[in-house]
Every structure is written in C-alpha cells, then in structure tokens.
Amino acid sequence: MSIIKVRNLSKIFGKRVKEATSLLDKGASKEEILKKTGCTVGVNRATFEVQQGEVFVIMGLSGSGKSTLVRLLNRLIEPTNGDVEVGGENLAKVGKEQLRKVRREKLSMVFQKFGLFPFRTVLENTEFGLEIQGVKKEERSKKAKEALELVGLGSFIHQYPDQLSGGMQQRVGLARALANDPEVLLMDEAFSALDPLIRKDMQDELLDLQEKMKKTIIFITHDLDEALRIGDRIALMKDGSIVQIGTPEEILVNPANDYVERFVEDVDRSKVLTASHIMKRPETVDIEKHGPRVALERMREQGLSSIYVVDRTRQLKGYVTADDVSEARKKEQKDLHNIIRTDMPVAQPDTSIHEIFEIIHNAPVPVAVVDDGKLKGIIVRGAVIAALANGNGVTETHA
Amino acid sequence: MLDFLPELPVAEWIDNFVDWTKSAFSFAFDPIKNEFGDFIEGTAELLSEVPPSIIIIIVALLAFFISGKKVGLPIFSIIGLLFILNQDIWEELMFTFTLILFASVISVVIGIPLGILMSKSRWAQIIITPILDFMQTMPAFVYLIPAVVFFGIGMVPGVFASVVFATPPVVRFTNLGIRQVSSELVEAADAFGTTGSQKLFKVELPMAKKTIMAGVNQTVMLSLSMVVIASMIGAPGLGDLVLSALQRSQGGQGFVAGLGIVILAIIIDRMTQNLNKGK
Numbered sequence: 084m085s086i087i088k089v090r091n092l093s094k095i096f097g098k099r100v101k102e103a104t105s106l107l108d109k110g111a112s113k114e115e116i117l118k119k120t121g122c123t124v125g126v127n128r129a130t131f132e133v134q135q136g137e138v139f140v141i142m143g144l145s146g147s148g149k150s151t152l153v154r155l156l157n158r159l160i161e162p163t164n165g166d167v168e169v170g171g172e173n174l175a176k177v178g179k180e181q182l183r184k185v186r187r188e189k190l191s192m193v194f195q196k197f198g199l200f201p202f203r204t205v206l207e208n209t210e211f212g213l214e215i216q217g218v219k220k221e222e223r224s225k226k227a228k229e230a231l232e233l234v235g236l237g238s239f240i241h242q243y244p245d246q247l248s249g250g251m252q253q254r255v256g257l258a259r260a261l262a263n264d265p266e267v268l269l270m271d272e273a274f275s276a277l278d279p280l281i282r283k284d285m286q287d288e289l290l291d292l293q294e295k296m297k298k299t300i301i302f303i304t305h306d307l308d309e310a311l312r313i314g315d316r317i318a319l320m321k322d323g324s325i326v327q328i329g330t331p332e333e334i335l336v337n338p339a340n341d342y343v344e345r346f347v348e349d350v351d352r353s354k355v356l357t358a359s360h361i362m363k364r365p366e367t368v369d370i371e372k373h374g375p376r377v378a379l380e381r382m383r384e385q386g387l388s389s390i391y392v393v394d395r396t397r398q399l400k401g402y403v404t405a406d407d408v409s410e411a412r413k414k415e416q417k418d419l420h421n422i423i424r425t426d427m428p429v430a431q432p433d434t435s436i437h438e439i440f441e442i443i444h445n446a447p448v449p450v451a452v453v454d455d456g457k458l459k460g461i462i463v464r465g466a467v468i469a470a471l472a473n474g475n476g477v478t479e480t481h482a
Numbered sequence: 483m484l485d486f487l488p489e490l491p492v493a494e495w496i497d498n499f500v501d502w503t504k505s506a507f508s509f510a511f512d513p514i515k516n517e518f519g520d521f522i523e524g525t526a527e528l529l530s531e532v533p534p535s536i537i538i539i540i541v542a543l544l545a546f547f548i549s550g551k552k553v554g555l556p557i558f559s560i561i562g563l564l565f566i567l568n569q570d571i572w573e574e575l576m577f578t579f580t581l582i583l584f585a586s587v588i589s590v591v592i593g594i595p596l597g598i599l600m601s602k603s604r605w606a607q608i609i610i611t612p613i614l615d616f617m618q619t620m621p622a623f624v625y626l627i628p629a630v631v632f633f634g635i636g637m638v639p640g641v642f643a644s645v646v647f648a649t650p651p652v653v654r655f656t657n658l659g660i661r662q663v664s665s666e667l668v669e670a671a672d673a674f675g676t677t678g679s680q681k682l683f684k685v686e687l688p689m690a691k692k693t694i695m696a697g698v699n700q701t702v703m704l705s706l707s708m709v710v711i712a713s714m715i716g717a718p719g720l721g722d723l724v725l726s727a728l729q730r731s732q733g734g735q736g737f738v739a740g741l742g743i744v745i746l747a748i749i750i751d752r753m754t755q756n757l758n759k760g761k
Contacts, residue, residue, distance in 0.1 A: 159669050187675035198670035202688045212674040214684070263674070 085132040086266060086299050087156070092129045092165030092175075094151055094323075097122030100163055113322045125151040127323040128165070133267075136297040142310040143320030149303045152320070153271050156301065157190045158182055170266065187216050191260035195272035197252045199244040205231065205255050206240035212263040223262075230262040231255070233292065250281040257289075267299045274309065286312050307346055311335075319343055358439055359432035361467065362452045362460030367393045370400050370419055375412040378403055378419060389448045391458060392423055399458040401425040402448055429453050430462070440467050500631050511632045519638040526580035526637070526718075530573045538563045541749065549756045555749075562745035569738050571723060575746060578709055578719030581637060582750070585644035585705035590698055593649045597656020597694070598682065607657070614650040622647050622708055626715045640709060640717030648705035655697025659690025695758035702754055706747055720746070 095103045095116075103122035106115065113124045126148045133139040143149045154160040156167055158174060167174040169189055174182065191212065192198075199208050206227055213223035231237055234254040244252050253273060260268055274282045290313060293300065304310050310317050311331045318328045319342075327339035338344035366385050368378045370392050382390050382405050392400045401423035411422050428446040430439050432454050439462060443450050449461040504511065529537070538560060545555040566575050599606045625646045629639035663686050671685040687694075713721030720742045727736030 154669075157673055159672055183675040183677065185675075186673060190673070192670070192673040194666050194670060196666050198666045200667065200670075200685060200688070202691075211684075215674050215676050215680055269673075 084135045086135045086170055087133040087301070088166070088168040089132070089156070090130050090166045090168075092152070092155055092167060093127060093163050094125035094148075094155055094160060095122050095163045096125055104164060124148075124323045125160075126155060129325050131318055131325060131328055133299060133301060135299055138293060138300045138302060138313055138315045140302045140304060140310040140314030140317045141320060142304050142307060142314075142317055144305055147320040148323035149305075149320050150271055151323075153192075153269050153301060153303050157186055157192060157269060159192075187212065187263070189266045190269060191263045191265035191267075192269040192271065193253070193256045193260050193273040195275055197244070197249075197256045197276070199252055199255055199259075201244055204241050204243055205236060205247070208244065208255055209240075209259045209262050211259055216263075226264075227258070227262045230258040233261060234258045234288070248281075249277050250285060253277060253285065257292075261292075261296075265298070267301065270300060270302045272303050272305065275304065275306070282309070289313060319346070357432065357436065358430045358434045358450070358452045358462060359459070361436065361469075362432075362462045363466070365391050365449075365451070365458055365461040367391045367397075367458065368403075368419070370394055370423075374417050374419065375408045375422075378408045379405070379412060382408070391427075391448075391451060391461065392419060393458050397457045399429075399451055399453055399456060402427050402451075427451050432459055436467060443467055500628055504631055507632075515633045515638050519633075519636060522580060522584055522637045522641065525584075526577045529576040529580060534563070534567050534572050538567075545749070545753060548753050550759070555752050555756070559749050562749065566742050566745060569742070571720065571739060571742050574718070574720045574723055574739070575742055577637075577717075578706075578721065578743070578746065581640055581644065581709040581712070581717060581719060582702065582706050582746075585641045585648060585709060586698075586702045588641065588645045589649040589701045589705060590652055592645070593652030593697070593701065594656050594694065596649075597653045597697075598660065600653065600657040601660035601686075602678075610653065614653060617646060618650045622711055623714070626712065629712075630715050635716035637717055639715050640712030643712050643715070644705040644708040647708040648701045651700035651704065652694070652697040655700070656690065656694050659693030659697075660686045662693065663689040692758055695754070699751065699754040699758065702750055703747065706743070706750065710743060 093104070093107065095107070097103065097120065099120040099122055103116050103120045103124070106119060107124065107127060111119075113127070116122055116124055129152055131139075141149045141152060151160060155162045156169075156174075158167075162175050165175060169185060172181075172185065174185060177185070200211070203211070206224065209227035209231055210223045213226060218226075228237070228240065231240055234257050236251060236254050236258065239247065239251065244255065247255070253276075256273070274285045277285060286309060289300075302310075302313060314331060316328060316330055317334055319326045319334065319339075321342050327334060327343050329337075334343060335347050338347050366381055366387060368381060368390055371394055378390055378392075382388070387405070389402050389404045391402045394400060403419055403422050403424065407422040407424075408419075411419070416422075427448050428442045428450045430442065430450050430452050432452055434452075439450055443462065443464050449463045451458055452460045452462060541559050541563060542556040545559045546553070549555040566572055596610065600610050601607075622643070625643040626639070629643040633639040633642055660682075667685060667689060668681070671681045676684065709717065709719065710721035710724065713719065713725045716722075720739050723739035724736050724743070727733070727739060
C-alpha cells in the first residue's frame, strides 16, 4: 500500500513563477527557464509513490533538488504545483491547522546538522515533539526515554547536545523523530555530517531499527553507496527532475540514461567484492621445519589433497600434493624441496571476484592470495560461487 | 540662491502638533503625571528610608551570586557604595537608581515585544528601523522639551525622556537575536508542528536570549546616561548634583557626584553582563 503519493510536484524559486511554470510544462530545461525568466527550478514535476514500510532513498548530487523535494513533502517549502498525498490527504492543499496536525502526528524529520536545541538536554530535546502536542510531562518523558533507549542513548539523557559526539547527537535527532511515533520519517542527509566509520554504524543501526519498527523512511543522500546500502528503492535526481526510480539492482543493471550510468560505473569499481573479502586462513607447512610426515599429517587432519608451503616469513614457496608427499615419505626423504609444485593460481587481495572466478575455474588447488610475496589466504571454489550467488546487487551485475 | 522659497514653518508645525497632542491626550498624560509620578517618588523615598547598610549588604550578596561566586564585584560594590555614603550623596543615588529602574523596565517591556514584531514582519522592520535610527541620532536634549510639555518637571518626564532614548537597543537586539536563530532549528520547530507562539517561546527566545540580554544591558546603560541629562528638567538625583555644581562652578562637588554615577554604572553594568553569562 502506498502511504505517500507525489504527483507532478514542482517548486520554482523566483519572481516570474507563472511564466516559468508554463515553460516547464512545455518541457523547457532548467537553464532555458533560468535564462528566460530568472527563476530557478528547484524540483521539476516529481512523481513517485512510497510504499508503507519502505526505505525510499532520494539521491542526487548537491543542487539536484533533493533537499528541496523532501521539504516539499512536509511543506517546509511551499510547493509551486502538484500534489503530496500522505495517507490519503493532499498536504499541498490543506490549511495551516491541518498541516500542523499532520506534521505532529504523521511526519517526523531528521536533519543533516542534527537540528538539536542546545539549551535543552538530550531528554528535553527528545520530548520536543510530544511537548508541542501537549502530552503530559510524565508520559512524554516515558516515551522519550523509550526512544532514547532504542537508539542506545539511555544513559545520556541529562547531557546537553554539545557534550555528545556527532554520531550521538544524530541518534538524539533520530530519537526525537521516533518519539512522536510518526508514520513517515524524513531523513535529510541525516548521516552526511558524520565521519565515514560512524556513518556506516549509523546505517547499520538504522537498518536494524527499521527491521523492528517497519516505518516508512524517506532518506535523502548524495552518497550512492549509502543509497545502495539502505534503500529498498532509489530515486535518482538531476537538475530537479527524477531521472530514474528503481531497486538498487535495477538502477545498477539498467541505468536509465548516461547520467545514471556514470554514477553506477563509479560505484561499481568501489563496490566489487575482492579476494580479501572471501579468502580464508590457509593451512600451511613451513619448508624449513617440516618434512613429508608433518605435511601428510596436516592434510589428513584437514581433509585436504594438497597444502601450501611457505618459509619462516610466510613467503609463498609453492604447494605439495598428498600423492607426492606420500611418495616422498616412502622414499624416506626428509624435506619437501624436491616435490614442491609452483603452478598454483595466484591473486592479489584486491583482485575482483570476477577475475578470480576465471582463474579458479580449472585450477587444481585453491587460489593463493599473495601480497608482497606473502601468503595472506586462500580462496576455495565454493566461496566464489557463494559470493556470486548471494552477494548484493552489485556483484550480481558481474555474474 | 533658493531665496524665492519661503522657509517651511517646521518648528511651528511641531509646536502645534505637541500642543494638540497635549490637549488631546491630557486624559492619559495627567494620570501618568500624577499617579505614576507619586508612585516613582514614593519608591525613591522608600529606598532612601531603608538603612544604607542593608542595601549595601543586599547589593554585595546579589553581586556575589550573579557574578558566579566571585569576590571582585562584591568588594567593589561595598567599597563604592561606602564611598557614596561617606560623601553624603546616598539619597541622590537612590533617586537616580529609581529613575533607572523605572526607565529600564519600561524600555524592556516596550522594546522586547517590538523587537519580536520586527523579527516576524518585514513591514514592521521597514517601518520601525528608521524610527529607531531617528530616536538614537536625535540629540538627547531634544526629548526633554516634549517631556516637559506633557508631564511638567520632575521624575516622570525624566523617565519618559530616558525611555525614548534607551529603548532602541533592546528592540534592535531582540530583532537581531531572533533573526539569527539558525534556519535548521527553525525548520526543526516547524517540522514538529509548532504553533507560532510555541516556536517563539520554546525555540526562538531561548536561542536569542544572550543577544537580547546584551540589548538589555545597553538599554540600562543608556537610561543611566539619560537620567543624568534629565536633571535639566528637574529630575532629582546625582545628575542634579552635577548640574548645580556646573551652575555654581564647584568642580570638586561635580567630580564627586560624577564619581557616584560611575560607581553606579559599573555595578549595574557588571551585574547585567553577568546575568547574561549565566550557565
């Protein structure tokens, strides 16, 4: 069921809005309209629907109109044209009183720079939405504490925002939005001000929370990685228009136009799984210490038909097969020098799965992942196939 | 060169306007002059009756707590006030203080709402800004004239002139403080569905508090300076001492009274500034 329906939603900034609107309807471009009327097209006839419980990501570069679009949804910016239906009610047409009611009960917003009130404690910040609605002190404090508990800030309720780190401040922002128990969360570049590691954590946490809460989330971002990570569906914006809407997979596999394709290409390279993701710890024997007896014993223990040979500094020397080793043992040879083979497949830690898939195909032994001559790990055929089969959408485009 | 133009009778117009205002609004001016005048004078006399030692102790304690339990300001207050007591100008100090108190309170009560109005309405801003400029650049003495016409001589016209002179800063600072609240916080307030007054009282005024308090400080200091000038229309107090010393060319006496004003100014200024630092 779609909870939000947006139809032909436009925002034009400037004085000659009427002229600009008619030009827009005739299909004039953003530049043409700017040149002819001096008006800036913020959002150009956006149309989309958001399903209940969905994480809908609106992504685009800065200036693409995504922040304007999200503000049109709760009318922080007045739309020039078009409809915004939230739960069957056309917000673009309702009066002030009704708009306030919807903002209080249905839509909550999380801001890029957190938007916390510095003179209020964490708890008081979280209570804000409920306080505005006139909820009694005890009840709102209880709800706010639950929300803070949910984001893992239960023990910081009496701190002030400036005593917390950026990530924690944004958790407060999230808790404040959740305390209202809204139907829709609007998140405007909510994690963009955080450093990359914290951002990843917050993304994970949001996904965990979403698992429990099943809210409808509209998430604005300029970061395609982030969009792919958290979005059920993604809308790509350029120059105020939505260029493509689809699941991460659809966007990656069938980019609607050059613009999307360029985006996707960039991401592709960085998102590809590499050898280091799927390699495992290798069983080895040390050529300087171990002879056929130890090698055979290790292979028997692990159920292997071959084993890699390294020296004391873990430099890869080659591998030996079980057959050769038992032969050598019969001949009562003391070391492995004579039977080492070196025709093993080798990969670097950053070799893509795609390439590994090709070299592993006919290899007699697992692929050795080597960095600077040192054996870092091995990749067995099963791991590659597993990664290709249940990896994310990105790797599927390679398969 | 432009002799053919007759001189515009501006002065006459203003006189006529003032006369008209006086008669038209005498129903308002007279009670202000009488009732309010009695009230101010009563307050000043009451303060003069209180034993100075008690006032000195109260001021020192206030200074101690307001300045965050530091001893500098309390010590200065005690020494300064003892000096004033020693110079036998205590009663004048009480009168001056009363004038400042009334003038500042009235200025703030008028000024903050005006500032809020200015911050909310572009039109209010366009109309009020030049009026404030006018109020601040017109020589302060000029306000004394209509003050006398409306309220005679004494404390009431002194307070009136001070209010006219001292209100602009608090209006400007309130306007500025509210306009400076970051747009994201205003958006946050809107996004959660605040009404206009909820936004004002729960977000904008708390955020603007420091700026507004800086304006209040300015207003208090300006009313202090005006209260001294108001001695020319019979406002009693330290300014009156300065004026009579000037008329009789008594340099020493004038200096002592001036020193009293400086001491009062420093105490009031530091106290209002510290109020602003707060937590």
